[in-house]
Amino acid sequence: MRKIPWHQDADVVIIGYGAAGAVAAITAHDGGSQTIIVEKQDGKTALTSSAMAAGVIICPNDLQGSRRYMEALYKVNDGLYWTEPDVIRAWAQYTSENKTWLESMGGVMELNRRGGAHNVPGFESIDIYRFRGMGFGLMRLLRSHVDKRNIPVVDNTAATALLLNTEGEIVGIAAQNRGSGDKVNIRARRGVVLATGGFEFNEQMKLQYLAVHPCYFTASPANTGDGVVMAQEAGAQLWHMSCCAAGLRMKFPEVPSAMMPALGGKHWTSPGQSVLANFGGAGLLAQYAERAAAVAGYIVVDRDGKRYTNENFKVSSVYYELQMYDSRRLFFPRVPSYWVFDQRRMNDGYLVGRSSGAAGPGRLYDWSPDNSKELDRGWIKSGNTIRELAGKLGIEADALAATVRDYNRYCKNGIDMEFAREPATLIPLREPPYYAVQLWPGGANTQGGPRRDSQARVLRADGSPIPRLYGAGELGSIYGMLYPGSGGNLAECIAFGRIAGEEASHCRPS
Ligand SMILES: Cc1cc2nc3c(=O)[nH]c(=O)nc-3n(C[C@H](O)[C@H](O)[C@H](O)COP(=O)(O)OP(=O)(O)OC[C@H]3O[C@@H](n4cnc5c(N)ncnc54)[C@H](O)[C@@H]3O)c2cc1C
Known part of the structure; x- marks a missing residue:
């Protein structure tokens, strides 16, 4: 085999400087390895999904309970798992240490909520904390630790390939500077950690792997699935490629990332995000019932003007309900969907969630507090009557009018006869003008990529x-x-960043 010319070397090479890459780098360094981070974006302007995040972090309070919870989610039947029990065990062990680890780094963790999804066994072991400073603060802290350790960051440089020796071991990476075009080979004496994020901005991959198209994400546009390609070329098996933490999102051509709709308005926000759309929404609704009187009504309809779901949907999984395809008409009837509301919601402030993403810490778009700018841009459609609004949306007027009429009747009776929506959220649409915004399948991130085991080894x-x-x-x-x-x-x-960093730094040097 041709001898690889090395331009730089380290014990452990980390590809990608988001939260996972940063945690892996800190851990590998602290395990005694000389570590380098290679990052595609320019260090000064880099925008990672980790920094755009709301900073909410699962920190289980009980190891056995959290294993039960995860097994309930990922066991399909006795012989078939989305994720094997030993990987779940590693997740439970390391995530149970998340809070302590982050606090040991100087982070401040505030309890956000006790309990995961209430219908899943073991939910009471899932504590959810918010990192003070959210995703942006988390990345600032992790970066300060990388700097303190003098871990070199080779930025503006995209990893392009994993380099293997004749025994099939990974011995380094090929990369290219995005400014000068210079190519470098970086030797990794112990190991390489792939932490390049998902494929939220790779249209071809989304088309091939996700079950509905288009699908728009609130993530960083830098996440173009590079790690998937590099891993495939090195012989990796892929998993979870069709899986996403996704639901309905707003997407406008002028802004690269999708944005979170604040469906219920500020009286339902926590902050910026509609509680109605949160995971475990029904449980939370009880806490917020007192505020219900102040909440603005809304519904979500398909292209035929019909409701198709209980709007108390889970923010991270209603995506799977959008995949229904009409093979006679040759389109996805729920893509786009329409969020329909009245003047009362309009008066209630920002239609966008600002606690994370493009209109929040991502600073890709400055949404107007009274939504007037977005109305002028045509992102929000309006009509003095539901029929007029339907005309602007290209929806059959009779169909949308009938949907709103039925919905308003359910509100009056306090019972949603079609989808059993939470009664506290049955607020009628009756204050014209009426408004609508397109909603698309999308979410925070894709989950797919190279399959890993409990030691974070790529398989x-x-x-x-x-x-x-x-x-x-x-x-x-x-x-x-x-x-x-x-x-x-x-x-x-945090959990697998630590596992990968520990394991890579324990490898015998090549
Ligand atoms: C708006 C929003 C809010 C969210 N809120 C939460 C939340 O509150 N809680 C939660 O748990 N999750 C949340 N998520 C999801 C979570 O933030 C992400 O899944 C997580 O941060 C991903 O971290 P990562 O380190 O894997 O990747 P990223 O943070 O995406 O970092 C990947 C890095 O790899 C770099 N890279 C890509 N390709 C290459 C290459 N070829 N060479 C070198 N570098 C490369 C990228 O430039 C990037 O810097 C949210 C996501 C979004 C978008």
């Missing part, structure tokens, strides 16, 4: 580990179809 198609290759973060996340709840992905970044 080949035959299930054997690719020597010296590790995975962390949302790239090849351990989460299958159902998301464990708010705070799942950052929890995994």
Whole structure:
């Protein structure tokens, strides 16, 4: 085999400087390894999904309970798992240490909520904390630790390939500077950690792997699935490719990332995000019932002007309800969907969630507090009557008028006869003008990528580990179809970042 010319070397090379990459780098360094981070974006302007996040993090309070919870979510039948029990065990062990680990780094953790999804066994072991300073603060803290340790960050440089020796071991990476175009090979004496995020901005991958198209994400546009390609070329097996933490999102051509709709308005926000759309919404609704009188009504309808779901849907899984395809008409009738509301919701402030994402810490768009700018842009359609609004949306007027009439009747009676929507949220639409915004399948992130085991080792198609290759973060996340709840992905970044960093730094040097 041709000898690889090395331009730089380290014990452990980390690809991607989001939360997972940063945690892996800190851990590998503290395990005694000389570590380098390679990051595609320019360090000064880098925008990671980790920094755009709301900073909510699962920190289980009980190991056995959290294992039960995860097994309930990822066991399909006795012989078939989305995620094997030993990987779940590693997740439970390490995520149970998340809070302590982050506090040991100087982070401040505030209890956000006790309990995961109430219908899942073991839910009471899932505590959810918010990192003070949210995703942005988390990344600032992690970066300060990287700097303190003098871990070099080779930025503006995209990893392009994993380099293997004749024994099939990963021995380094190829990368290219995005400014000068210079190519470099960086040797990794002990291991490489792939932490490049998902494929939220790779249209071809989304078309091939997700079950509905288009699908728009609130993530960083830098997440173009590079790690998936590099891992495939090195012989990795992929998993969870069809899985997403996703629901309905707003997307406008002028802003690269999708945005979270604040469906119920500020009286339902926690903050910026509609409680109605939260995971475990029904449980939370009880807490917020007192505020119900102040809440503005809304419904979500399909292209035929019909409701198709209980709008107390889970923010991270209603996505799966959008995949219904009409093979006679040759389109997805729920894509786009329409969020329909009245002047009361309009008066209630920002239609966008600002606690995370593009209109929040991502600072990709400055949404007007009274929504007037977005109305002028045509992102929000309006009509003095429901029929007039339907005309602007291209929906049959009789159909939308009938839907609103039925919905208003359910509100009057306090019972949703079609979808059993939470009674406290049955607020009629009756204050014209009426408004609508398109909603698309989408969410925070994809979960798919190279399959990993309990030691964060990336696996080949035959299930054997690719020597010296590790995975962390949302790239090849351990989460299958159902998301464990708010705070799942950052929890995994920290847990598997630590596992990958420890394991890579324990490898015998090549
Ligand atoms: C708006 C929003 C809110 C969210 N809120 C939460 C929350 O509150 N709690 C939660 O648990 N999860 C949340 N999530 C999900 C969570 O933030 C992400 O899943 C997680 O941060 C991903 O971290 P990561 O380190 O895997 O990847 P990222 O943070 O996406 O970092 C990946 C890095 O890899 C770099 N990269 C990509 N390709 C290459 C390459 N070829 N070479 C070198 N570098 C490369 C990218 O530039 C990027 O810097 C949210 C996501 C979004 C978008």
